[in-house]
Structure formats: structure tokens, C-alpha cells
Amino acid sequence: METSHTAVEARLLDAALRPGSHVLEAGCGRTTRMVAFRDRIDRLVGVDLDSSAGEENSALDEFVTADLTKPLPFLDNSFDLVYANFVVEHLGDPASTLREWHRVLRPGGALLLVTSNRANPFMAAARALPQNLRVAIKHRSAGADDRNVFPALYRANTPKLLSTATREAGFEPEAVIYVGTLHAYGARIPGAGAVLRIAEQALPERRRSTIVALYRTGGRP
Numbered sequence: 001m002e003t004s005h006t007a008v009e010a011r012l013l014d015a016a017l018r019p020g021s022h023v024l025e026a027g028c029g030r031t032t033r034m035v036a037f038r039d040r041i042d043r044l045v046g047v048d049l050d051s052s053a054g055e056e057n058s059a060l061d062e063f064v065t066a067d068l069t070k071p072l073p074f075l076d077n078s079f080d081l082v083y084a085n086f087v088v089e090h091l092g093d094p095a096s097t098l099r100e101w102h103r104v105l106r107p108g109g110a111l112l113l114v115t116s117n118r119a120n121p122f123m124a125a126a127r128a129l130p131q132n133l134r135v136a137i138k139h140r141s142a143g144a145d146d147r148n149v150f151p152a153l154y155r156a157n158t159p160k161l162l163s164t165a166t167r168e169a170g171f172e173p174e175a176v177i178y179v180g181t182l183h184a185y186g187a188r189i190p191g192a193g194a195v196l197r198i199a200e201q202a203l204p205e206r207r208r209s210t211i212v213a214l215y216r217t218g219g220r221p
Contacts, residue, residue, distance in 0.1 A: 001179075001180045001200070001201050001205075001208070002177060002178070002179045002180065003179065003180050003181065003183065003197065004179070004181075005114055005179045005181055005210045005212050006033065008177050008179055008212040009033070009085075009112065009114055009212050010033075010036070012112055012175055012177075012212065012214040013037055013083075013112060014037075015214070016081055016110040016112060016214060017037050017040045017041065017080075017081060018040060018080070019039075019040050020040070020042045021040050021041050021042065021080040021081055022041075022042060022043040022045075022078065022079045022080050022081075023041050023043070023044050023045070023079060023080065023081045023082075023083060024045050024046075024047065024074070024078075024079045024081070024082045024083070024101075024104060025044065025045070025046045025047070025060075025082075025083045025084075025085075026047055026068055026082055026083065026084040026087050026097075026101065027047070027048055027068060027084060027085070027086075027087035027090070028046030028047060028048050028053075028054055028057055028060065028063070029048060029050070029053045029054070029057065030053045030054075030056045030057055031057060031059070032044070032046065032057060032059050032060070033085070034059065034083065035059045038059075043061050043062070044059065044060050044061050044062075045060065045061065045062045045063075045064065045074075045079075046060040046062070046063045046064070047063075047064050047065075047066045047068065047072065048063070048065065048066075049065065049066070049067050049068070051063075051065040068087065068091060068097050068100075069091060069092050069093050069096065069097055071100060072100055072104060074104045075104075076103055076104065077104070077105070077106045077107070077109075078104045078105075078106075079104050079105055079106065079109060080105070080106055080109050080110065081105075081109060081110045081111070081112065082101045082104070082105060082109070082110075082111045082112070083112050084101075084111070084112070084113050084114070084115075085114045086114055086115060086116065087113075087115075088113055088115045088156050088157065088162070089115055089116055089118075089155075089156075089157050091155065091156065092155070093155075094155050094156035094165050095156075095165055095168060095169065098111075098156075098165055098166060098168075098169035098171070099169045099170070101169070102169050102170045102171060102217055105217045106217070107217060107218070108216060108217060108218070109216070109217045110174075110214060110215065110216055110217075111166075111171055111214070111215040111216075111217075112212075112213070112214050112215075113162075113166075113211070113212070113213045113215070114210065114211070114212050115156075115157055115162070115210070115211050115213075116157060116209060116210060116211075117157060117158065117159070117178065117206075117207070117208060117209055117210060117211050118157040118158050119158040119159060119206060119207050120182075120200075120203070120207050120208060120209040121203075121207070122182055122185075122200075122209060123157075123209055157211075159176075159178075159206045159211070162211065162213070163176075166213075166215055170217060170218065171215035171216065171217060171218075172215060172216050172217075172218055173213065173214075173215055174214045174215060174216055175213065175214045176211065176212075176213040176214075177211070177212045177213070178205045178206055178207075178208040178210070178211060179208055179209070179210040179211070179212055180197065180200040180201060180203075180208045180209060180210075181200075181208075181209045181210045182196040182197070182199070182200045182209050183196045183197040183200070
């Protein structure tokens with residue numbers, strides 16, 4: 001069982017990024033893991049509705065305040081890669097957003113998504129909790145900063161929903177990997193991480209808590 005979504009993400013980015021790439025980070029927030037690939041990225045553009053967060057992101061070449069559910073202020077075929085790290089679960093209309101990402105990508109361009117998986121029973125149960133309790137759990141167990149925890153809508157967050165939404169937007173899957181990350185929620189509680197890891201390993205692969213997926217717009221570069 002894969003247990004590090006960041007390691008899986010790094011492998012897929014290593015395969016997708018070529019020297020001179022133009023990258024759009026959707027929902028960039030305050031930091032980005034794209035800094036590890038700056039030797040291959042000529043232009044890194046971040047988009048986020050939270051302008052104060054985006055303006056703190058010093059790794060970006062350009063930041064644009066924009067709503068990801070609406071048309072983006074970029075020309076067709078502007079980017080080689082769209083990177084969305086735990087963004088899809090917050091989209092009110094994932095279908096239109098995915099179509100817009102497809103529009104701004106060049107032929108053969110890549111979309112890398114990292115998202116929680118609502119097919120996981122823990123994630124499904126967490127959805128029923130009040131937002132303030134979700135924030136408290138993420139803060140106390142996983143160390144998440146309260147200001148970076150947002151309400152999730154989960155409208156494209158099962159393997160079936162994600163497959164349907166990306167296909168209808170014109171994307172072809174290149175790699176879809178299910179990662180067991182529940183142990184991270186027990187990181188601050190002695191013994192809890194190990195118990196959660198064992199419990200998740202017993203689940204079917206498609207029910208593991210995080211999905212890391214690489215898609216193409218069709219036609220290899």
C-alpha cells in the first residue's frame with residue numbers, strides 16, 4: 001500500500017514536467033510543492049479565491065485572484081500542466097471547472113489531481129461532522145493550520161465520480177493511484193497512526209483515503 005501522497009505526487013510530476021513548462025496551480029494557497037520542480041518550470045501561475053493567501057506565496061511568478069468555478073482569465077492552450085492539490089473536493093461545479101482546465105491546457109497537456117476519497121469510510125463519516133469539529137480534528141490530530149481548513153462539498157470525490165467528471169471534460173487517465181493516508185490523522189496521538197495504517201491496509205484499494213491522479217488532454221507532446 002502506498003502511504004505517502006506527496007511521494008506519489010512527486011513521481012507523477014517527475015514524469016509529466018518537461019524543461020520550460022508553464023504550470024497553473026489551481027487553489028495555490030500560501031505555499032506550493034512546485035518549488036521542487038522549478039528547474040523545469042519557466043512560468044508558475046497561481047490562482048486562488050483567497051487573495052491574501054496567494055499574495056503570500058513567494059514561489060509563484062504570478063498570482064491571480066479568481067473563482068475556480070468561473071472562466072479563468074487565460075487564453076486557450078496557455079499551460080503544459082494544471083496542478084490541483086486537495087481542491088476538487090471544494091468545487092461547487094467540478095464539471096465546468098474541469099472543462100475550463102482542459103481549455104487552458106495545451107494539446108497533450110497534463111492535469112495532476114490530489115484529492116480525498118469519499119469512498120473511504122472514514123472520509124464518508126467525517127463529511128457528516130460539523131465544520132468546526134472537522135477543523136478541530138485536523139488541527140489536533142494532523143497539525144493542520146485552522147486557516148487552511150475549508151468546508152468540503154465532495155461532488156467529484158469517489159473513483160466513479162472522478163472518472164466520469166474527468167472523462168466528460170475531455171481528459172484521459174494516465175495514472176490513478178489510491179494512497180493510504182489515514183495514519184496522518186493519528187500523527188500526534190501515540191499509537192493511533194499505526195492502528196489507522198493497519199485498518200486502511202485492510203480496505204479494498206479503491207477505498208483508500210487519498211487519490212493521486214495524472215490525466216492528459218489527449219495526444220502526447
